[in-house]
Structure formats: C-alpha cells, structure tokens
Amino acid sequence: MSDDSGTRGTELRTLRRSEWDTWYATLVRAFGGVPESAEELELYRSLTEPDRSLGVWEGGECVGTAGSFSFLTTVPGGARVPAAGVTMVGVAATHRRRGVLTSLMRRQLDEVRALGEPLAVLTASEPAIYGRFGYGAATFQVNAEIDTARVRLSVPDGTDDVRLRYAAPGEVLDECEAVYARLVPGRPGMLARRPGWERLGLLDPESEREGASPLQCVLARRDGEVTGYARFRVRPAWGNEGPDGTVVLKDLAGLDPVTEAALWRFLFDVDLTSTLAVRGRPVDEAWQYQVSDLRRCRPVLRDALYVRPVDVGAALSARTYQAPVDVVFEVEDAFCPWNAGRWRLSGDPKGASCERTSDAADLALSVRELGAAYLGGVSLTSLGAAGRVRQLRPGALAEASVAFGSDVAPWLPHGF
Numbered sequence: 001m002s003d004d005s006g007t008r009g010t011e012l013r014t015l016r017r018s019e020w021d022t023w024y025a026t027l028v029r030a031f032g033g034v035p036e037s038a039e040e041l042e043l044y045r046s047l048t049e050p051d052r053s054l055g056v057w058e059g060g061e062c063v064g065t066a067g068s069f070s071f072l073t074t075v076p077g078g079a080r081v082p083a084a085g086v087t088m089v090g091v092a093a094t095h096r097r098r099g100v101l102t103s104l105m106r107r108q109l110d111e112v113r114a115l116g117e118p119l120a121v122l123t124a125s126e127p128a129i130y131g132r133f134g135y136g137a138a139t140f141q142v143n144a145e146i147d148t149a150r151v152r153l154s155v156p157d158g159t160d161d162v163r164l165r166y167a168a169p170g171e172v173l174d175e176c177e178a179v180y181a182r183l184v185p186g187r188p189g190m191l192a193r194r195p196g197w198e199r200l201g202l203l204d205p206e207s208e209r210e211g212a213s214p215l216q217c218v219l220a221r222r223d224g225e226v227t228g229y230a231r232f233r234v235r236p237a238w239g240n241e242g243p244d245g246t247v248v249l250k251d252l253a254g255l256d257p258v259t260e261a262a263l264w265r266f267l268f269d270v271d272l273t274s275t276l277a278v279r280g281r282p283v284d285e286a287w288q289y290q291v292s293d294l295r296r297c298r299p300v301l302r303d304a305l306y307v308r309p310v311d312v313g314a315a316l317s318a319r320t321y322q323a324p325v326d327v328v329f330e331v332e333d334a335f336c337p338w339n340a341g342r343w344r345l346s347g348d349p350k351g352a353s354c355e356r357t358s359d360a361a362d363l364a365l366s367v368r369e370l371g372a373a374y375l376g377g378v379s380l381t382s383l384g385a386a387g388r389v390r391q392l393r394p395g396a397l398a399e400a401s402v403a404f405g406s407d408v409a410p411w412l413p414h415g416f
Contacts, residue, residue, distance in 0.1 A: 010063065010095075012103055015053035019062070020045055023055050026062040030090030031125070037205035047196055053088070054107055056100050063092040066104040068112065069416055072192040073121060076376045076406045077320030077349070078185040080192050084112040084310070085416045086122035105133045109310060109336055118314035119374075122306050123415055134335050135306040136372030139189045139410040141280045142288070143300045148247075148267075149274040152292040155261040162222050162262035169202050169217040175226045176201065176217075179253050180413075187282070188375040189305055189410035200414055201231060201251055211235050212248050218266060220259045228254030230263045234270060243272035249279070251413075257286060264290070280304070283377075284409040305412040307371040312339045315374065316354035321347040322376075325403035327396050330361035331370065339367055347403065362396035365389040376406025 056064030069085035091100045177198050184190045204215040212233035220228035231251040237244045247270050254260035264287045309315040326346045333339035344357040372378040380401040383389045391397040
C-alpha cells in the first residue's frame, strides 16, 4: 500500500468525487449489503466531504473506506469546538486482518491534527473496535417502549398554555431548525448543524417505516412564539380488544419545560395507539420523572457518542470546569504519541489552560479515559474505580472528577 498502510498491493488515498458510488457501495456491503433508498443515497452523497474521505484501493476495487464531517460540537461551558465526525468506516470482509482499518485510522487522525481540530467523535457500530484507537464512550442515550395505555404523565403548571398544531414537516423546517439552534449551546455533545444537515430530520424512506405512516410533525407555540416540535410516525395495529397502534418518535425539541411536557403529553394521547416507541433520548430528560410507572416504560441505556482528544492541550483548554481544578495528567496515547506525557490542567467555570509540564503527575490515564470524561457524562471517579485511572496524589481524583462534571447530561441528538 502506498503512504503508510504497510499492506502491499493496495493504495490509500483521498476520495475523488467521481469514485463516490463505488466507495459508498463498499461501505454498504460492509454493513450487510442492503441497498439504501434513492433519498438516502442522494443525501449522503451531498453531505460527503471528499477531501476528508479516504479509500483503500486494490487495482480498481475499493476495499476500505473512512470519512469525517467537519462538525462543531458543544462542550461544557457552551463553546462550540471543531470536531471531526468520523463516519463511513468499513473494510471488505476479504481484506480483514491486513492492517487496512489501522492504516485508515492512522491517516485520518494525522489529517485531523493537521486541520487543527482538537477532537474526533464517532458513533460505533461495534464499540470494541474503536477503544484501541483512543475513543471513549462519552455520551449515553435512553430507548424506551412506553405503555401509554397504563402510564400516565404528570405535567408542570403552564403546560396548557402551549398550543400545538399539525404541520407538514418540510413546510416548517426553518422554524424547527431555529429551535434546534437555540438548544445547541445548552447541552454538551450537541452538534451545530452545517448547511445541508437540516435535511436529515426530514429523511423518511419507506423502507424504515415498518408499516408506519409517513413522517408527521407537530409544532408548539407559546405566547405566539414557536417553542418546540415533534416529528413522529404512527404504526396502526388492531388486536382482539381493539386499536393497539404505536407512535414512533423521531425528534422532539422544546425550549422550555412546559413545551416539552406538552409535546410528550400529545404523543401519549394519540388516538388508537397504546405504545410510544422512543429512541436516542437524553438520559436526564424530564419525562422519566413525570411518568406514573417507569418500569412500564421499559427504558434501556445505550452508548452513543465516542470522543477522542486529538490534541489534548487544545481539547482540555476549550471547555470550562464546574469547580476550580489544578491537576497534572500523565497521558498514555500510543496511537497519537504527540499527546503522550504530562499535561497541567488549570481551570474553573470561567476558562482553562492545559500545557505541557515536567511536574509530578497527579493522575495517570490513557487518552481513551480523557475522551470518555471530556463532555461531563462519565465521572473520572467511576473510571478510577474501574481501574482505568490511577491516582498518584491523594485527593486529585475527586478534585478532577467534580471539575469535569456537567449539570446537564451530554447528548448526541442525531447520527452521522
């Protein structure tokens, strides 16, 4: 392989736009080979950034793919930090155990560093793959199957002041995106939408409906202002005892608690349904504390966004900290050795700096643990209890763990 792959007879290089169909077909085959709809193909073709996309070629055949999107992600403190959204990673089954994936990850992180992006983030099809490249699970999400025939929802005062109306999803896209944009600074892990990404919320291939309706939308208004929305489908069903349909939630966003409550109450009460299927919601979302019976909601916790500091100093300097912290990390990073060594982090709720130091280390950990803790959703204390962070100065672990926390759970609102 040319460049740095170490595999003979193949070439690793940047994608040419004319090669996209072949390159993407390799990815689809790696994920089972089920063809996507024309709508999905057109969207992802338009979103692909060729200069950030890599392919491994053997003759005229593509045998490996990897790409990244140029994102801005919210970090604790509200700053939007450049992050490479790693995606479209696949290797042909005929070329496993030949170093293809490692070569793609190596080249990609080198290029992300050259672009000056402090972070790389991804969602993992198989989490075990990415830990060895320094990615740590940093956000989690809740899936649920809510028995709305038995579970009641208690809503806060003022919920009745919210007015809801049906709207065609495409016709109110701008209003929905304005709501989303106002929410981005308030929760770590949220991605600021680049042009074109707003179309993801309208993606509605029939192959994904599983018998449900086309996408529907309800818009929420309060005091004359659009304050939230919900996008969903309805899957009708009838049993011996009557209607037994399911509401399948795609997106829900509200600018205040009463708007959120009004939207959830609406979804609980859709006619002829008895189940609300929920995917990918924040772990601290209020509805979990408003329901009469959480067990009958069948909540399931799942990992979501994986974070990797590409530049430790820049990444730790970009966020703020809940409490004053002054700690020296001994960082292990064999895959990106420029991160390895000692870093002094000094920070508080107003800002931070993180610089190289020769001072004695207070905590020892790998870059994977820094990534897991970075957005405030995984505590360093828990990682220490798991044996993944070593305390070298008494009290340092508690100090750092408190500082790294976040009042609001980090959350990834959509895939990429």
